[in-house]
Structure formats: structure tokens, C-alpha cells
Amino acid sequence: MASVQSDCRQLCQAVYTKLPRELRDEVYQYLWSDLRDRQWVKQRLSLWSSPYTYCLNNQRHIFFDPDYMGIEVARESLDTLNRCFHISPLIKADQNISLYLNTDVFGLGAAPKSAARQIGIRIDLHPPEPAEESETKPRGDAADDWAAENFAHLLEVEQKSRLRLFVGIWIWGRAVGLAQIEKMMAILRPVLTSLRDDAAETTIRLSFMKPLYWDNGHRRKPARHDVCGGCEDEVMAKAAARYGSR
Known part of the structure; x- marks a missing residue:
């Protein structure tokens, strides 16, 4: 050897x-x-x-x-x-983005914040939970503050002009309305705007998911309908035109 x-x-x-x-x-x-x-x-x-x-x-x-x-x-x-x-690794929104960006995964002296050219973020939006559930998770303003701080670590990327950032927002159930989606967009907007100002490329995709269903005894994957765009306002305008009744 x-x-x-x-x-x-x-x-x-x-x-x-x-x-x-x-x-x-x-x-x-x-x-x-x-x-x-x-x-x-x-x-x-x-x-x-x-x-x-x-x-x-x-x-x-x-x-x-x-x-x-x-x-x-x-x-x-x-x-x-x-x-x-x-x-493009896919980072879930509840993971520590700073830890990912600063971890030299392969021991080559090239942590993602200096080497990354493409990053994917996945955000799952579910209907609001009753107050008595998920007491161990940040809730309300605390959850929003944590998410904003976590996403802000994306600004640690050193060469933003070569970065392609993909944000996928998965919407589970019709109980998730446009107001809840817009709230998430408001959290993302300062970070995405700053990245675009530094010549980064951003893509946002809303995936409206339909529930799992059974067909002749077989479990089928949930169907989905996507709305894509390069910035928050564009995506929300498309979503409102298609799902304005939500």
C-alpha cells in the first residue's frame, strides 16, 4: 500500500x-x-x-x-x-450554518466558507403548532431571531461573487398560508439582498406539497407544485397569483 x-x-x-x-x-x-x-x-x-x-x-x-x-x-x-x-450540499434550516461553513470536512485547509461555490438551504414550513407542543424548540419571536441569526452566517462566505445559493422552501399543507411564507421571506431578505449586492446568484423555490396518499395498497410520494424565482418579491408575486386563496 x-x-x-x-x-x-x-x-x-x-x-x-x-x-x-x-x-x-x-x-x-x-x-x-x-x-x-x-x-x-x-x-x-x-x-x-x-x-x-x-x-x-x-x-x-x-x-x-x-x-x-x-x-x-x-x-x-x-x-x-x-x-x-x-x-451542492443541502443544509437544513435547523442546522448550524456557521458550523458547516467553518468545518474543514476533508482536512485540506479548505473550509466551505472559503471554498464553497454552491450551497443549498432547505426550509420546511408546517402549520403552526399548538402552544403546548414542542416546548423544547424556540417559538415565536425567539424562533424567528434564531433563524435570522443562523441565516446571517451565510455572509461569512469569503468569495460571494462566485457563490450560487439555492433556497428551497417546502410548504406542507394548505394550513400554511401566504402570510407565513412572507414571514419567512422577511427573515431571509436582508441576507439574500446583501449576497446579491456582492454579486452572488440566488434562487428561491417554493414547493407546495400535497399529502401522502395510498394507491392500491402502495404508499405514494406527495405531489408538489413549484414556484421559482431569483428574488423574494418575484417568488411571492408568482405564489400570490397562483395560490392567492391560501
């Missing part, structure tokens, strides 16, 4: 020293051309905060493992993966 690692590092060092970056990028793109390899990385980025995946997340794909590639080539390989294939 040590001999294989050494031979691989020597080959990668030759590529690094003798080829210009443009040609090295073509090599990296060829390495990452298999969708299964890219999905491997995306899965580990998306599950980074789950305790049971800790050991998996500490594994490196050979294409950016310094033991095989050398640290310089490993970093370039990961950068090409992010830049050319837009690997």
Missing part, C-alpha cells in the same frame, strides 16, 4: 509541476466524470453533521486524498470538483 501511495504521489507531483493549471483542470474533470464519485462526495458533505456518519465523513476519496495525490493536487482536485460540477 505504501508503495502504491508513493508511486501515485510521484505521478501527481509530475502533473502538478509540468502541466499548466488549465490542463490539470482537464485531468481533474476526467477523474470526476463518473457520477458515482461525485455522489460519494455530496453524500458526505450533506451528512457532515450526523454523528453516525462521523467515520464516513473522515474518509477521503482517493481523488483528493493527500496520501495519494499530495496536498497541492488534492486541493486543486477538490476545487475543480466544486467549480465544474457544482457539488
Whole structure:
């Protein structure tokens, strides 16, 4: 194994020293051309905060493992993966966004806040719960303040002009009205506006979900209808035109 690692590092060092970056990028793109390899990385980025995946997340794909590639080539390989294939981890809104942005998941000295080119945020909106339920969760103004502070950490991204941010808002049930959606938009608006001012690209998608149902004894996935746009006002205008009666 040590001999294989050494031979691989020597080959990668030759590529690094003798080829210009443009040609090295073509090599990296060829390495990452298999969708299964890219999905491997995306899965580990998306599950980074789950305790049971800790050991998996500490594994490196050979294409950016310094033991095989050398640290310089490993970093370039990961950068090409992010830049050319837009690997976008999906962060749920109740996760700590700052922790994600500042965690060097693969140990290459490239935390997402400095390396990220695309980030996805998922927000689930459910009908308001009775006051006596979910007492352990922040509620009302406290929940809104926590969400605003959490989303504000997106401004920690260092190179905003190359960032593509996708925000997916999943709406579960007709009891979630446009007023509740607009309230979430108001929380997001200062952060998204600031990112766009710094030349980041933002996309917002509202997914109106229909309930699960059974068909001939089989459980079917909920149907959904999407409304998409680049900014909050555009999305809300489309949603109001289509779902104004909610």
C-alpha cells in the first residue's frame, strides 16, 4: 500500500509541476466524470453533521486524498470538483450554518466558507403548532431571531461573487398560508439582498406539497407544485397569483 501511495504521489507531483493549471483542470474533470464519485462526495458533505456518519465523513476519496495525490493536487482536485460540477450540499434550516461553513470536512485547509461555490438551504414550513407542543424548540419571536441569526452566517462566505445559493422552501399543507411564507421571506431578505449586492446568484423555490396518499395498497410520494424565482418579491408575486386563496 505504501508503495502504491508513493508511486501515485510521484505521478501527481509530475502533473502538478509540468502541466499548466488549465490542463490539470482537464485531468481533474476526467477523474470526476463518473457520477458515482461525485455522489460519494455530496453524500458526505450533506451528512457532515450526523454523528453516525462521523467515520464516513473522515474518509477521503482517493481523488483528493493527500496520501495519494499530495496536498497541492488534492486541493486543486477538490476545487475543480466544486467549480465544474457544482457539488451542492443541502443544509437544513435547523442546522448550524456557521458550523458547516467553518468545518474543514476533508482536512485540506479548505473550509466551505472559503471554498464553497454552491450551497443549498432547505426550509420546511408546517402549520403552526399548538402552544403546548414542542416546548423544547424556540417559538415565536425567539424562533424567528434564531433563524435570522443562523441565516446571517451565510455572509461569512469569503468569495460571494462566485457563490450560487439555492433556497428551497417546502410548504406542507394548505394550513400554511401566504402570510407565513412572507414571514419567512422577511427573515431571509436582508441576507439574500446583501449576497446579491456582492454579486452572488440566488434562487428561491417554493414547493407546495400535497399529502401522502395510498394507491392500491402502495404508499405514494406527495405531489408538489413549484414556484421559482431569483428574488423574494418575484417568488411571492408568482405564489400570490397562483395560490392567492391560501
